[in-house]
Amino acid sequence: xxxxxxxxxxxISCIGISQSKYEDxxxxxxxxxxxxxxxxxxxxxxRISTAEVDNWLPAYYVAQINVIYSFEEKDATKLKAQMDxxxxxxxxxxxxxxxxxxxxxxxxxxxxxxxAYDGQQYGMKYSGKVAQLYQQALxxxxxxxxxxxxxxxxxxGSARFFGQPLDPYCADLQRAIELFSTFKPETEFxxxxxxxxxxxxxxxxxx
Numbered sequence: 001x002x003x004x005x006x007x008x009x010x011x012i013s014c015i016g017i018s019q020s021k022y023e024d025x026x027x028x029x030x031x032x033x034x035x036x037x038x039x040x041x042x043x044x045x046x047r048i049s050t051a052e053v054d055n056w057l058p059a060y061y062v063a064q065i066n067v068i069y070s071f072e073e074k075d076a077t078k079l080k081a082q083m084d085x086x087x088x089x090x091x092x093x094x095x096x097x098x099x100x101x102x103x104x105x106x107x108x109x110x111x112x113x114x115x116a117y118d119g120q121q122y123g124m125k126y127s128g129k130v131a132q133l134y135q136q137a138l139x140x141x142x143x144x145x146x147x148x149x150x151x152x153x154x155x156x157g158s159a160r161f162f163g164q165p166l167d168p169y170c171a172d173l174q175r176a177i178e179l180f181s182t183f184k185p186e187t188e189f190x191x192x193x194x195x196x197x198x199x200x201x202x203x204x205x206x207x
Contacts, residue, residue, distance in 0.1 A: 022052055026189050029061065038065050049089065056097035057189050062089040064106055070113045079117060086110055101141035102191050105150045108133040112154065119161075130154060145183050146191060149176035149198045156205065170206035177202060 025048045033041035042065040049058035066086035073079045090110060094103050108130045114122040115130070134151040141147050152172035159166050180195040 022048065022055070023189075026058070029058075030189075033065070038069055041065060046089070049092070054096060056093040056100065056103070059089040059093040059096070060103065060106065060191070063087070063093065063110075067106060067109050067113060071116055073117075079113075083110065083113060099140055101137040101144050101147050104133045104137035104140070105146050108137070108150060108154065127158070143179060145176045145179035145198070146194055148172060148179055149194050152176055153201065156201070166205050170202070173198060173202050173206060 025044060029041045029044040029048065032038075032044060042062050045058045045061040045065070049055075049062060052058055063086040066082045066089075070079055070082045070086070073082060087110065090103065090106060094100070094107075097103065111122075111126040111130045111133070115126050131154070134147070134154055137144070137147040138151060152169050155169045155172070156166050159169065176198050177195070180198060183192075185192045
């Protein structure tokens with residue numbers, strides 16, 4: 001009985017130490033990102049992902065950083081390398097967490113990068129896929145502000161491209177802002193971005 005109790009105590013202690021390392025690592029990665037060192041942050045998220053094989057969040061952030069910093073990348077070689085890395089870790093995260101609206105939104109952004117890079121080549125190819133991904137995410141998490149905002153921003157971008165009015169999507173954008181005001185991420189490491197960007201977009205387009 002004493003051996004069983006000791007074993008249980010040791011297991012709990014090991015879990016606690018592992019959790020502490022994970023949390024310290026994630027905080028350090030976010031600190032690097034906040035200090036304008038996104039690639040150092042991505043490398044650390046990648047190392048954490050290797051250790052946390054059942055946790056989709058580190059892989060998500062590796063993919064997210066590579067996607068975000070690909071929007072303004074003009075060098076074709078660098079862009080492909082970043083997007084390949086993003087897709088690798090996006091697929092890894094999807095393998096860990098099925099039917100995850102946050103991952104569907106990031107997937108939509110991955111496709112949007114290619115459209116933004118070369119609309120003539122990728123616009124027709126990926127536009128339908130982006131709309132489909134946002135619709136799937138909306139079905140899974142209709143009250144997630146990241147989903148509502150991402151879809152509204154995509155719809156506005158599409159309307160602007162085709163010379164259509166943006167007003168019809170202002171209600172969706174306002175709803176996203178309202179959802180952000182009460183949104184609480186599941187943990188300190190879950191996605192929490194977007195509120196300021198949503199407000200800026202509303203101020204610019206929905207006066």
